[in-house]
Amino acid sequence: MKVFFHFSLNEYSNTYLIGPEDGGDAILIDPGHIDIELIERIEGNRFNIAHVLITHRHEAHTKGLGTLVKIYNPKIYAGSPKVFDMPVIKVKDCSIMDLSGITVEAIQIPGHTIDSFVYKIGNALFTGDVLYAGRIGKTAGVLEKALLLKGIKKRLLTLDERFLIFPGHGTISALKIEKLFNQELIDAMSSDDLAQLSHPSVLT
Amino acid sequence: MFKCVPCAVEGCRRYALEDMYTCLHHAQNSEEVLRSLIASITDKHRHRDIVMTDVRLKDVDFSKVYLTTSDFARCVFEHVDFSNSKVQACFFDFCLFENCTFDGSDARHSVVAGSKLIGCSFKDTLLIHTNFMGVDAIDCDFSSSDLYYSNFSSSHLVNTKYIDCNLKNADFRFTDRDNVSFKYSNYEEASFS
Numbered sequence: 001m002k003v004f005f006h007f008s009l010n011e012y013s014n015t016y017l018i019g020p021e022d023g024g025d026a027i028l029i030d031p032g033h034i035d036i037e038l039i040e041r042i043e044g045n046r047f048n049i050a051h052v053l054i055t056h057r058h059e060a061h062t063k064g065l066g067t068l069v070k071i072y073n074p075k076i077y078a079g080s081p082k083v084f085d086m087p088v089i090k091v092k093d094c095s096i097m098d099l100s101g102i103t104v105e106a107i108q109i110p111g112h113t114i115d116s117f118v119y120k121i122g123n124a125l126f127t128g129d130v131l132y133a134g135r136i137g138k139t140a141g142v143l144e145k146a147l148l149l150k151g152i153k154k155r156l157l158t159l160d161e162r163f164l165i166f167p168g169h170g171t172i173s174a175l176k177i178e179k180l181f182n183q184e185l186i187d188a189m190s191s192d193d194l195a196q197l198s199h200p201s202v203l204t
Numbered sequence: 205m206f207k208c209v210p211c212a213v214e215g216c217r218r219y220a221l222e223d224m225y226t227c228l229h230h231a232q233n234s235e236e237v238l239r240s241l242i243a244s245i246t247d248k249h250r251h252r253d254i255v256m257t258d259v260r261l262k263d264v265d266f267s268k269v270y271l272t273t274s275d276f277a278r279c280v281f282e283h284v285d286f287s288n289s290k291v292q293a294c295f296f297d298f299c300l301f302e303n304c305t306f307d308g309s310d311a312r313h314s315v316v317a318g319s320k321l322i323g324c325s326f327k328d329t330l331l332i333h334t335n336f337m338g339v340d341a342i343d344c345d346f347s348s349s350d351l352y353y354s355n356f357s358s359s360h361l362v363n364t365k366y367i368d369c370n371l372k373n374a375d376f377r378f379t380d381r382d383n384v385s386f387k388y389s390n391y392e393e394a395s396f397s
């Protein structure tokens with residue numbers, strides 16, 4: 001399996017291209033912006049974009065979808081029922097998908113947005129805006145932040161710390177690095193933010 | 205990307221070498237395997253997905269090597285010359301680098317987090333999107349480098365120079381800094397708080 005990293009100047013977001021060694025059907029994660037460099041990388045590796053995974057619906061992660069659909073007509077997987085009025089296959093929490101031979105596990109961690117998903121492929125976590133190197137996702141309020149932290153704590157920090165992290169923005173990382181040096185995460189986990197989860201509106 | 209296949213020896217948490225069942229330490233004739241790995245890396249061709257963790261290397265010439273998506277975690281590098289190399293999306297996390305040079309190299313998208321850097325030179329280096337979280341950098345020089353979107357958060361920086369660097373979107377939050385110079389760099393475009 002090959003993993004390529006593509007940096008988009010559109011809101012400084014990251015797009016990831018994952019495909020088999022010898023070319024064929026490939027996965028693109030978060031098409032924030034499709035440019036000639038990315039197309040050349042897809043074509044140069046003899047990939048056909050058969051599947052697009054959306055970590056969440058924000059434009060920085062989806063804006064290139066229209067271009068991509070015109071060229072490759074891929075299946076789109078997202079936590080929202082629609083992205084730019086395009087039909088999508090709605091991803092469910094804990095679902096395990098076989099996308100042209102590549103196994104993808106979907107982990108729903110709301111907080112940054114309600115439809116936020118982390119995709120686990122092999123030893124890699126594609127975290128979107130849930131967790132970045134040195135930061136946690138931005139949230140609209142205290143309760144959303146508590147939800148996000150609960151998800152990170154229960155669903156990500158319990159995984160083997162050797163998992164690599166490929167975030168929606170910024171540098172690549174690893175779970176061990178985030179546990180040791182992500183001060184935002186460390187501070188939030190030790191603060192009262194998690195206590196907000198006892199609020200009734202989070203439980204309903 | 206390197207495959208992260210566990211070493212076949214029970215209880216070992218290292219990854220197996222590419223096309224082998226064990227890590228370097230549990231390989232039969234590990235010194236010979238290491239020599240052949242170094243020889244293949246330095247043949248000036250492009251290599252990817254190399255796993256060479258927990259190794260001590262001294263006075264090795266890795267100048268002009270071309271490596272992508274490889275794992276060198278927890279290695280000790282003493283007087284290793286990476287100048288004018290391409291080491292893209294490689295993992296050098298929790299390593300010790302002593303008197304190493306990366307001058308003129310391209311280390312974009314690599315991960316150096318948790319490492320200790322003593323007397324290292326990164327002059328005129330492409331460090332775009334490079335993760336230096338939690339590093340201890342002492343007597344290091346990053347001058348004239350492109351550190352666009354690099355991450356030094358939670359690091360400890362002593363007698364270290366970032367003169368005439370591109371620091372747009374670089375992250376220096378939660379750092380301890382003692383005698384660190386950002387002269388002629390666009391530090392106002394970096395995050396410090």
